[in-house]
Amino acid sequence: MKRSASYHTKQRETIISYLSSLGSAHITAGSMAEYFNEQGISIGLTTVYRQLNKLIQKGLVRKFSVDGINGACYQYLGDESNMGDHYHLKCEKCGELIHLQCDQIEALGQHIFERHSFTLKPQKTLFCGTCNMCYLKESDDAVLETTYGKSEST
Amino acid sequence: MKRSASYHTKQRETIISYLSSLGSAHITAGSMAEYFNEQGISIGLTTVYRQLNKLIQKGLVRKFSVDGINGACYQYLGDESNMGDHYHLKCEKCGELIHLQCDQIEALGQHIFERHSFTLKPQKTLFCGTCNMCYLKESDDAVLETTYGKSEST
């Protein structure tokens, strides 16, 4: 078993505090280190990665990747136990992360467990799609080439 | 407008054919190139990446990352239009990808669209959790807690 002492350092506290302040938003390790740097707080990128990995092991942070973003994204889950089961919708266009707490979806988890022998993890399941705003925008550009990806010619 | 000619090359055909043969399984770009190499087929890693990206743009391939695997995984979606709406369950323990086609889940998409103004993309949404096998194994190693979840598997 892992019985690391888990010291209480300034950096650790800063990282957790910042992640927590982001709510359900996600951020990359690099952006995080950059933010600290801008704030005059000196935390090495290595430390960010190491703390992040520890937090993941503890289940306090979730790691996932987002289309169009280079590198993994990290999201604070906080104390899951008192958050109730809620899922997240992620808009693949704008990246917006939307909380979703709804009986119908909780019922789905139950259904999947009972009928499909699969235990859903709300905190780790990401519904992917298009939010209303982008949906409308989309039908706007429709035929036009959507260049939101990259194509930085010149 | 995007009117790339999209030439019909040997490599392109080989890649699509191989992806298609994998069914719903996922594979990394590196593994794919390695496989071709073993088969005596010469396709550069660069080409694999480039074709993969093109296929993603066309919606024929999905890219995502799996915990514990280095690098992105690619999965063939085929011709989505005639597959009907189906979702995927991914076991976070063993990585197994399970197809899920079920009225209740389709109803959920409808519900989310109507009540939460969000358009779900079945092909891009990944339900994350634990499959039955791993679930049992887990409670084995674990604290031997409640075993309420040993439902009948199909």
Added chain:
DNA sequence: TTGCGTGCAAAGGTTTTGCATGGCA
């Protein structure tokens, strides 16, 4: 004092890009 945490530098991977060549239409 002990041993984990940190920071720097370097290593290890993955993915992208530049450029000349080859192949499809």
Added chain:
DNA sequence: TGCCATGCAAAACCTTTGCACGCAA
């Protein structure tokens, strides 16, 4: 022939690791 595709090498990134030093307990 005109372009796109390919391959190689190199670059650009992201993430991890080694090592010496600092700091919490």
